[in-house]
Amino acid sequence: MSVPEVRSGGGVASELSSVASAAEPSRAARRPSRPTIEDVARLAGVSRGTVSRALNGGRNVRPAVLESVNDAIAALGYTVNQAARNLARGRTGSVAFVISERQEHLFEDPNWGVFVKVFSRELRPLGRHLLVTTAQDRSEEQLLGAYLTAGHVDGVLLALPYDDEPLLARLVASQMPTVVLGRPLGWEAAFSWVMIDEEEAAFEVVAHLVRSGRRRTATVTGPLDTSSGQGRLAGYRRALGMDFDPVLVAHGDWSMQSGRLGAEQLLERGAEFDALFVGSDHMAIGAMQALREAGLRVPADVAVAGFDDSVAALMADPPLTTVRNPFEETAVEAVRILDDLMAGRGSGRRHVVLPTELVVRAST
Amino acid sequence: MSVPEVRSGGGVASELSSVASAAEPSRAARRPSRPTIEDVARLAGVSRGTVSRALNGGRNVRPAVLESVNDAIAALGYTVNQAARNLARGRTGSVAFVISERQEHLFEDPNWGVFVKVFSRELRPLGRHLLVTTAQDRSEEQLLGAYLTAGHVDGVLLALPYDDEPLLARLVASQMPTVVLGRPLGWEAAFSWVMIDEEEAAFEVVAHLVRSGRRRTATVTGPLDTSSGQGRLAGYRRALGMDFDPVLVAHGDWSMQSGRLGAEQLLERGAEFDALFVGSDHMAIGAMQALREAGLRVPADVAVAGFDDSVAALMADPPLTTVRNPFEETAVEAVRILDDLMAGRGSGRRHVVLPTELVVRAST
DNA sequence: TCGCGGGTTGGGAGCGGTCCCAACGGGAGA
DNA sequence: TCTCCCGTTGGGACCGCTCCCAACCCGCGA
Numbered sequence: 193m194s195v196p197e198v199r200s201g202g203g204v205a206s207e208l209s210s211v212a213s214a215a216e217p218s219r220a221a222r223r224p225s226r227p228t229i230e231d232v233a234r235l236a237g238v239s240r241g242t243v244s245r246a247l248n249g250g251r252n253v254r255p256a257v258l259e260s261v262n263d264a265i266a267a268l269g270y271t272v273n274q275a276a277r278n279l280a281r282g283r284t285g286s287v288a289f290v291i292s293e294r295q296e297h298l299f300e301d302p303n304w305g306v307f308v309k310v311f312s313r314e315l316r317p318l319g320r321h322l323l324v325t326t327a328q329d330r331s332e333e334q335l336l337g338a339y340l341t342a343g344h345v346d347g348v349l350l351a352l353p354y355d356d357e358p359l360l361a362r363l364v365a366s367q368m369p370t371v372v373l374g375r376p377l378g379w380e381a382a383f384s385w386v387m388i389d390e391e392e393a394a395f396e397v398v399a400h401l402v403r404s405g406r407r408r409t410a411t412v413t414g415p416l417d418t419s420s421g422q423g424r425l426a427g428y429r430r431a432l433g434m435d436f437d438p439v440l441v442a443h444g445d446w447s448m449q450s451g452r453l454g455a456e457q458l459l460e461r462g463a464e465f466d467a468l469f470v471g472s473d474h475m476a477i478g479a480m481q482a483l484r485e486a487g488l489r490v491p492a493d494v495a496v497a498g499f500d501d502s503v504a505a506l507m508a509d510p511p512l513t514t515v516r517n518p519f520e521e522t523a524v525e526a527v528r529i530l531d532d533l534m535a536g537r538g539s540g541r542r543h544v545v546l547p548t549e550l551v552v553r554a555s556t
Numbered sequence: 557m558s559v560p561e562v563r564s565g566g567g568v569a570s571e572l573s574s575v576a577s578a579a580e581p582s583r584a585a586r587r588p589s590r591p592t593i594e595d596v597a598r599l600a601g602v603s604r605g606t607v608s609r610a611l612n613g614g615r616n617v618r619p620a621v622l623e624s625v626n627d628a629i630a631a632l633g634y635t636v637n638q639a640a641r642n643l644a645r646g647r648t649g650s651v652a653f654v655i656s657e658r659q660e661h662l663f664e665d666p667n668w669g670v671f672v673k674v675f676s677r678e679l680r681p682l683g684r685h686l687l688v689t690t691a692q693d694r695s696e697e698q699l700l701g702a703y704l705t706a707g708h709v710d711g712v713l714l715a716l717p718y719d720d721e722p723l724l725a726r727l728v729a730s731q732m733p734t735v736v737l738g739r740p741l742g743w744e745a746a747f748s749w750v751m752i753d754e755e756e757a758a759f760e761v762v763a764h765l766v767r768s769g770r771r772r773t774a775t776v777t778g779p780l781d782t783s784s785g786q787g788r789l790a791g792y793r794r795a796l797g798m799d800f801d802p803v804l805v806a807h808g809d810w811s812m813q814s815g816r817l818g819a820e821q822l823l824e825r826g827a828e829f830d831a832l833f834v835g836s837d838h839m840a841i842g843a844m845q846a847l848r849e850a851g852l853r854v855p856a857d858v859a860v861a862g863f864d865d866s867v868a869a870l871m872a873d874p875p876l877t878t879v880r881n882p883f884e885e886t887a888v889e890a891v892r893i894l895d896d897l898m899a900g901r902g903s904g905r906r907h908v909v910l911p912t913e914l915v916v917r918a919s920t
Numbered sequence: 921t922c923g924c925g926g927g928t929t930g931g932g933a934g935c936g937g938t939c940c941c942a943a944c945g946g947g948a949g950a
Numbered sequence: 951t952c953t954c955c956c957g958t959t960g961g962g963a964c965c966g967c968t969c970c971c972a973a974c975c976c977g978c979g980a
Contacts, residue, residue: 238930239931280968324673507838508871602959617959
């Protein structure tokens with residue numbers, strides 16, 4: 193039909209060749225207009241007000257009337273116009289999922305996709321949309337803060353905050369309903385949040401390594417300015433007790449590359465270990481690459497355990513022992529809490545801790 | 557402050573313990589009301605109409621007036637109320653990103669996250685939101701089709717369609733502005749789409765394998781009811797020419813697991829090969845696991861190449877030779893086209909083919 | 921039988937924009 | 951100098967819904 197256009201040079205726009213020049217409507221072509229609440233009212237033989245009441249829980253509407261309204265709705269295929277409803281209710285109808293793009297590992301990690309999926313699924317029945325927002329750098333975060341508090345969204349879902357004080361402070365000051373995924377270090381009392389018991393989960397993995405006969409367990413931690421990084425290290429430390437040895441500790445930033453570097457550091461400094469607990473599956477994969485390059489076998493020479501039970505754990509060779517991080521449940525819970533917050537139901541902050549689960553595979 | 561509640565049993569809701577029972581507002585607490593266009597008009601000493609014009613391109617507004625309006629906007633921190641604008645313009649303000657969840661590999665694959673990220677970034681300046689929609693199964697797809705065409709969205713971005721005729725037919729019939737990511741097999745003329753030249757890209761990878769001295773190159777294809785699966789196989793075939801041998805061809809469904817199975821099949825049927833082209837990085841990782849378990853070394857015994865250049869390619873050991881799939885550019889282009897479609901600019905379908913790039917790493 | 925109160929119902933008044941039409945004003949051409 | 955025309959401008963009429971108040975109805979107790 194039309195000749196496909198081939199773009200030369202990545203992303204550089206060239207002229208569109210297949211754009212015919214037929215009669216071009218100067219304004220957007222309106223889709224055939226849908227039925228309004230007025231149409232429903234007329235068909236059901238009642239007033240707008242009654243239909244509106246029927247639409248919103250049906251309180252104070254006689255059952256017979258409610259039924260005839262529902263019939264009319266079905267007959268017309270009526271669906272409420274969210275824009276009109278939002279305007280009348282004085283809300284925006286959308287919720288922001290904020291991801292700081294400085295956390296690039298997040299985009300590298302497929303886990304955050306689960307959040308998007310679940311958020312959108314849970315938000316839809318609430319008549320709300322998900323607005324995914326990212327900030328590339330500090331200055332964009334400024335803009336983002338302004339954007340969020342300027343009345344563009346009704347609520348905020350915040351992923352894994354670093355030390356994002358400016359944004360956090362702004363959200364608190366604006367009284368924006370917000371739920372944090374993970375523990376907001378230093379802001380625990382100011383926000384609602386949903387998290388796992390990082391320390392306990394890490395404790396269990398490391399205890400598993402010890403139980404399986406490993407003598408010396410090293411670790412590559414996540415960044416220590418995050419609650420996850422701290423908590424997982426604390427669990428590691430508690431599990432080793434007196435055997436804790438700083439020489440067995442290296443640090444990463446969640447990225448695969450940093451996991452590799454962490455393991456290399458441990459090897460270079462001559463640390464001896466027969467087990468390695470890595471703060472995330474992603475980093476664990478990098479670490480395993482380093483171990484293998486050093487001629488060590490997993491799990492024969494070194495047992496390796498990760499954290500999160502992301503798809504990466506199965507991509508590893510051998511498959512990774514890890515801790516299941518309940519991302520889906522976290523997301524569901526976060527939306528539920530946020531909805532309450534936005535509706536003004538309940539008061540005060542809400543804090544939820546979800547359970548984790550040890551997943552043992554071939555790497556240990 | 558409040559006692560964290562611990563959920564026992566994955567996802568099972570228990571009573572919230574930290575919900576205080578302070579004076580509870582029966583209705584949602586309205587945020588302090590923001591300035592309206594009327595406020596701006598008053599401050600600038602003009603009428604609503606003029607401010608509206610200034611807001612929308614400033615055509616037919618004297619420069620001096622435009623400036624004073626902008627000053628007023630800045631002074632008040634005014635931002636337009638999208639709900640009101642959408643209502644007045646008769647649009648919904650949102651765009652759906654449709655992902656068929658039958659394509660589970662999509663969620664396994666972090667690539668689709670790039671789409672979400674870029675879509676939301678590109679849509680924001682257009683005053684539109686991204687609505688991520690998924691359908692778990694056939695019946696949900698029915699509902700989804702109804703939802704999309706019931707006036708809830710202004711446009712649709714469709715990821716990698718299978719043989720989703722019902723949905724495709726419905727979108728066409730409803731004249732919903734739609735852009736397909738990838739080639740909609742059998743519906744090429746009915747939709748606008750953005751794709752890569754799968755065949756040419758696959759041809760180049762396989763040619764690279766041949767050039768590097770490999771004698772017999774096998775392949776694990778993607779599903780052949782997708783254009784990507786077909787195209788990549790066609791490129792493989794063209795590159796081998798007379799050397800093409802059906803015994804060297806196995807099939808997968810994009811999942812890592814299916815890549816593993818594909819490679820196992822090839823080995824079991826006694827196919828001899830010293831190179832393997834796999835239809836996606838994900839499958840390639842599975843295939844490499846199978847090869848390794850069979851005692852084969854990569855790349856010494858078998859060179860392996862993937863497709864997409866996803867993060868998985870770097871997680872592989874050794875890192876995977878692959879083809880860069882320009883996901884980001886694809887997403888940008890798709891939004892641009894969709895915006896034109898929704899605005900009624902241009903006419904007819906738009907078809908864009910983006911360039912790819914061979915990425916050589918240690919696996920070949 | 922009358923008054924009263926609570927469940928129902930109708931419809932007016934917005935919500936905050938866009939769009940369109942009429943009115944205005946000033947420069948160019950006659 | 952008088953039209954004519956076009957770039958500006960103001961403001962009315964919606965867009966489709968929610969909210970709220972007044973009106974209505976009916977059963978019940980006095």
